[in-house]
Amino acid sequence: MNDLAKALPGLTLIEDGDVLSGLSHDDAEWAPVGRALAAVRVTDAGEVQQVVRACAALSVPVVTRGAGTGLSGGANATDGCLVLDLSRMNRILEIDTENLLAVVQPGVINNDLKAAVAEHGLWYPPDPASAPWSTIGGNVSTNAGGLCCLKYGVTRDYVxxxxxxxxxxxxxxxxxxxxxxxxxxGVSGYDLTGLFVGSEGTFGVITEITLRLRPAPAAEPRTVVGAFDGLVAAGAAVALCTRRGLQPAALELLDRHCMQAVEDWKHLGIEPGAAALLLARIDAPGEAGAAEAAAVAEAFTDAGALWAEQSTDAVEAEALFDVRRLAYPALERLGPVLTEDICVPRSAVPAMLATVEEIGQRHGVRIATIAHAGDGNLHPLLITPPGDAEARRAAQAAFEELLGAAIAVGGTVTGEHGVGLLKRGGMRQELGPEVCAVQRAVKNTLDPLDLFNPGKVVGAPDAS
Structure with a gap:
């Protein structure tokens, strides 16, 4: 520790146990957490360089973190590491209205960037549910998606x-x-920017990001709500929308467990009378928007919705999407939540939702489900009573089985949360040994000392 402190003059190492503990993990339930040597908060790229040089010289691993909102253990400390906190690198450096781009430091909060560019009539579309708290650097590191990625793409599309x-x-x-x-x-050379997006801090420390912006939407969005007597019926409606070529800006699913948890917490007046709701947001202007909203409502009805309606109250419509965003923290109040992030072909959504229910019942695990249903990205949330070791083992077994089920229908083990620590086994199962060997070779080339976020994604250097 003394050697590290001497190598970082002008920077204050954080050694307090309580503070260090809070900085040593993200929000992933039950992901292993190592014992960090210390943490340090930096404010600019020059300080990051100073930290990396010192850590390389002393063979101290570097684990970078932003707001710590991740759900895969990607920002968890490893034994003997230095936790590098970028949350104070939070400046918006430039908003270029002529070229529709922004330049930001990695600690900028997603919603703060949205608000800043909105003042110029511009929009930054990626909108993970954690947008009020998560940082752009973290979003880039996991290639975060969000509610509107169905139509407008994920973070990689904007870097x-x-x-x-x-x-x-x-x-x-x-x-x-x-x-x-x-x-x-621009195609000058390999797409190394794209390589870094989604790399979860394993190649280096991102200190600045140039982002593509879009003009702000011109029309007030329309919302279509459909209620269903089961998850599979809601999944069938999603598949029908896809077959009919409908592309709402968002198509979200939440089940009764999620709605009840939010209502018990926030008392929004939402009555969870159906087993599942689908929420579609239509942002096409004028008659085109009206026609698309009607077509989505018709698809819901044809797929067996108990009812499907267009919301005529913008406040009410936004409240429903607020329920979707609040679902995860509301469920966290009930006990430890192990969060899935599987993504399957849209045609496989009904079958995968049926499998989620079957696995939960067989393992005796309570599963609440939310989803970016329109692009097949499902978030089954496995809830366990606090301190119940047997329930924890059952949830972990169900978690692993869900990964295999997603792969079996042509899906992936993570759509937007990243591999981190929780999905390493699932990633190896999905990709196979040849692709995993290529990934390890890239890691070894860009980080031969295995200094940056060691053990994450590809695992330890000798991992199979």
Whole structure:
């Protein structure tokens, strides 16, 4: 510790046990957490370089974190590491209204960026449910999606370029490298920006991000709500919307467990009378928007909805989407929540929802389900009573079985939360040994010392 402190003059190492404990993990339930040596909060890229150089010289691993809202253990400390906290690197450096882009530090909160660009009539679309708290750096590290990614894409679609502090072929550890561009097109060399997006801090430390923006939507969105007597029926409505070529800006699912948990917590006046709700947001303007909303409502009805209606009250409509965003923290109040993030082909959504119910019943695990249903990204939430070791083992077994079930129908073990620690086994099952070997080779090339977030995603250097 003394050597590290001497190597970082001007920076204050955090050694207090309680503070260090809070900085040593994200929100992933039951993901292992190592014992960090210390933590440090930085404010600019120069300080990041100083930290990386010192840690490389002393063989101290670096685990980078933002707001700690991750759900896969990707920001969890490893034994003997230095936790590098980027939350104070929170400046919006530029908003370029002519070229529709913004340049930000990684600690900028997603919703703060949205609010800032909205003042210029612009919009940053990626909107994970954690947008009020999660950072852009964290969103980039996991390639976060959100409610509107069905129509507008995920974080990777908006990252034009970035700056990172790294080592390996870039030179000595602590080298500051820029990837990407500010132009709308560009194929000069490999897409190293895209490689960094979703890499979960395993290649280096992202210190600046250049983001594509869009003009703000011109029309007030319309909301279509459909109520169903079961998850499978709601899934059938999603599949029918896809077959009919409908593309709402968002198509979200939440079940009765989620609605009841939010109502018990926030008392919003939501009556969870149905087993599941589908919420569709239509942002096409004028007659086109009206026609699309009617078509979505018709698809819900044709798929067996108990009822399907267009909301005529914008406040009421937004309240329903607020229920969707509040579902996870509401369920956390009931006990430990192990969060799935499987994504399946949209045609497989009904069958996968049936499988979720079957696995939960067979293992005796209470599962509440929310989903970005329109793109097949399902979030079964496995809830266990606090302190119940047997229930925890059952939930973990159900969790692993859900991963295998998603792979079996052509899906993936993570749509937007990342691999981190929780999904390493599932990733190896999904990708196979040849692809995993390629990933390990890329990691070894860009980070030969295994300094950055070791053990995450691809696992330890000798992991199979």
């Amino acid at each position: 034009l370029g970035l700056e990172a502090v790294m080592g390996g072929p870039a030179g000595e550890y602590g080298s500051r490298v820029r990837f990407g561009r500010r132009t709308t097109k």
